[in-house]
Amino acid sequence: MSEHGQNGSAASGPSRDTGAGDISALDIIVAVPPDQHGDMLARELSRTRGSVRRIWPLPERLPTSADVMFCELTPELAQCLPWVPGKPLAALVAVVNAIGAPQLKLLRDCAPHATLPRPFTGATVVTSLAVGRAQFLYEQRLRARIDKLDETLRSFRSVERAKGILMDKRRLDEEQAYHFIRRQAMSQRVSVAAVAAAIIDSNDILG
Amino acid sequence: MAIIEETQLRATLLAVDEINQAGGVNGRELAPLIYDPQSDAQAYGQYAKRLMIDDGVTMIFGCYTSSSRKAVLPVIERLNGLLWYPTLYEGFEFSPNVIYTGAAPNQNSVALCSYLAETYGKRFYLVGSDYVYPRESNRVMRDLLRARGCTVVGEKYLDLRAKRGEFRPVMQQIKNVGADVIFSTVVGDSTVYLYQAFAEAGLDARIIPIGSLTTTESEVRAMGFDVAAGHVTAAPYFQSVPGDRNDSFVKRYKKRYGADEPTNMCAEAAYFQVHLFAKALALTQSMETDLIKQSVLGIDFEAPQGRVSINAATSHTDLWSRVGRVDRRGQFEIVQQSATSVWADPFLIGRGNLAAAPAHP
Numbered sequence: 001m002s003e004h005g006q007n008g009s010a011a012s013g014p015s016r017d018t019g020a021g022d023i024s025a026l027d028i029i030v031a032v033p034p035d036q037h038g039d040m041l042a043r044e045l046s047r048t049r050g051s052v053r054r055i056w057p058l059p060e061r062l063p064t065s066a067d068v069m070f071c072e073l074t075p076e077l078a079q080c081l082p083w084v085p086g087k088p089l090a091a092l093v094a095v096v097n098a099i100g101a102p103q104l105k106l107l108r109d110c111a112p113h114a115t116l117p118r119p120f121t122g123a124t125v126v127t128s129l130a131v132g133r134a135q136f137l138y139e140q141r142l143r144a145r146i147d148k149l150d151e152t153l154r155s156f157r158s159v160e161r162a163k164g165i166l167m168d169k170r171r172l173d174e175e176q177a178y179h180f181i182r183r184q185a186m187s188q189r190v191s192v193a194a195v196a197a198a199i200i201d202s203n204d205i206l207g
Numbered sequence: 208m209a210i211i212e213e214t215q216l217r218a219t220l221l222a223v224d225e226i227n228q229a230g231g232v233n234g235r236e237l238a239p240l241i242y243d244p245q246s247d248a249q250a251y252g253q254y255a256k257r258l259m260i261d262d263g264v265t266m267i268f269g270c271y272t273s274s275s276r277k278a279v280l281p282v283i284e285r286l287n288g289l290l291w292y293p294t295l296y297e298g299f300e301f302s303p304n305v306i307y308t309g310a311a312p313n314q315n316s317v318a319l320c321s322y323l324a325e326t327y328g329k330r331f332y333l334v335g336s337d338y339v340y341p342r343e344s345n346r347v348m349r350d351l352l353r354a355r356g357c358t359v360v361g362e363k364y365l366d367l368r369a370k371r372g373e374f375r376p377v378m379q380q381i382k383n384v385g386a387d388v389i390f391s392t393v394v395g396d397s398t399v400y401l402y403q404a405f406a407e408a409g410l411d412a413r414i415i416p417i418g419s420l421t422t423t424e425s426e427v428r429a430m431g432f433d434v435a436a437g438h439v440t441a442a443p444y445f446q447s448v449p450g451d452r453n454d455s456f457v458k459r460y461k462k463r464y465g466a467d468e469p470t471n472m473c474a475e476a477a478y479f480q481v482h483l484f485a486k487a488l489a490l491t492q493s494m495e496t497d498l499i500k501q502s503v504l505g506i507d508f509e510a511p512q513g514r515v516s517i518n519a520a521t522s523h524t525d526l527w528s529r530v531g532r533v534d535r536r537g538q539f540e541i542v543q544q545s546a547t548s549v550w551a552d553p554f555l556i557g558r559g560n561l562a563a564a565p566a567h568p
Contacts, residue, residue, distance in 0.1 A: 078260050086286070087282075150300070
């Protein structure tokens with residue numbers, strides 16, 4: 001089904017299967033200790049043609065300009081992240097140790113999109129990159145959808161009313177009326193709600 | 208925003224003390240942890256993060272402006288906390304991580320709109336502070352006004368930190384367009400300037416009153432009783448609400464904070480929501496958000512405004528709907544009120560119950 005090898009180091013990377021979304025050529029921050037594990041992580045990520053920036057120790061505030069951040073899960077991490085929980089600006093992959101007590105509280109606080117346990121393999125590195133990136137993008141899409149739904153709910157009444165006015169005054173059917181409003185919104189680069197409000201206002205004034 | 212936020216904090220602490228003095232919740236004391244974001248929306252987000260991550264808090268009480276609520280929202284939603292929000296707002300929101308204890312538009316805007324239109328006339332001038340609440344609130348108001356055959360003869364938004372002088376030209380414009388009513392969504396410290404500019408312009412509140420959803424006893428006190436007299440506010444609660452429950456609330460509030468300190472709608476909501484929380488906590492014996500939420504939905508409480516209940520369908524509160532007119536002593540004379548508490552309808556789905564037939568007291 002796919003060309004992924006068992007331990008993946010060679011077969012994964014740029015030649016991943018396309019279902020995971022595009023994970024090549026991303027801006028990646030690697031904030032883990034610069035030991036052999038860290039070197040290996042950076043190397044594997046570079047193989048995805050990503051641009052990899054290494055940062056250690058964790059600065060007070062991590063930079064915001066990245067697509068994905070691989071960060072050591074430390075007690076300081078939540079404070080160093082350049083966003084408040086719930087409003088991430090990049091995919092976050094928490095780097096953890098496979099052995100020892102799991103840091104559940106830290107995981108909750110940092111709200112990563114994926115985890116990457118040590119020791120790494122090429123396959124686990126790319127897997128965590130793909131899952132983290134996909135989860136982040138999905139979260140963004142859901143947030144955008146909620147914002148849009150909220151706005152639709154708020155403007156629903158005025159759009160209905162504006163449609164009614166157009167149907168009445170211009171003898172349009174409902175769909176034509178809606179298309180008229182949408183065309184205006186697109187050409188004036190404003191929201192559908194704003195056009196609807198303008199139609200209602202001018203109708204109020206002109207009668 | 209300090210005028211109201213301060214009173215919300217005070218009322219919250221009053222309720223906490225009452226609960227602790229009565230033996231706490233199941234024998235355990237409530238210990239509030241307090242941060243002051245200084246009306247800075249971004250700081251609200253940061254403090255919410257700090258409360259939930261560093262301090263291990265799950266229940267957050269507070270937020271006055273919609274901007275501050277919106278800053279806290281992503282944090283509590285991601286980390287699954289519960290925000291108890293004791294302020295009226297513009298509606299059209301439903302977060303599973305918020306208990307809304309202030310009025311939604313169907314509980315205050317509708318009554319205000321009908322009272323003003325019937326009493327003073329149909330030409331409305333809208334003036335507000337320039338941020339999310341006034342603009343969204345006016346979107347709802349326009350809809351309600353139109354349904355009553357009223358017209359909007361002007362609309363103006365001023366900076367939240369607008370200076371006194373900026374309200375003068377607004378008054379001139381109100382005179383020019385011949386408004387019957389001024390609907391204000393000016394909030395915070397500049398509220399005082401709006402009403403003072405009105406008085407200085409020689410306008411008469413008996414003829415063209417300012418109608419508001421946010422001007423409370425606290426702003427009235429700040430602007431001066433004579434300046435405020437005759438203006439109109441719609442709210443679930445006024446200090447003047449009759450009854451033993453409110454009398455004892457007002458008495459204890461004044462005893463603690465001073466005889467001159469009035470209560471107001473936001474303080475009252477801040478007060479009763481802590482009691483509601485304690486009631487839920489006594490049942491769950493756990494501060495876990497999911498458990499508290501489950502037990503608080505549908506719960507009711509004898510609040511100073513009357514019996515209120517958390518509406519299980521919306522996480523909003525079924526509240527009383529009242530209209531008050533400021534008298535010479537800085538108190539609201541209640542000129543209209545609902546017969547019972549009004550079902551919270553934040554999305555204005557059932558316009559029918561908007562008209563929840565106002566009965567005269």
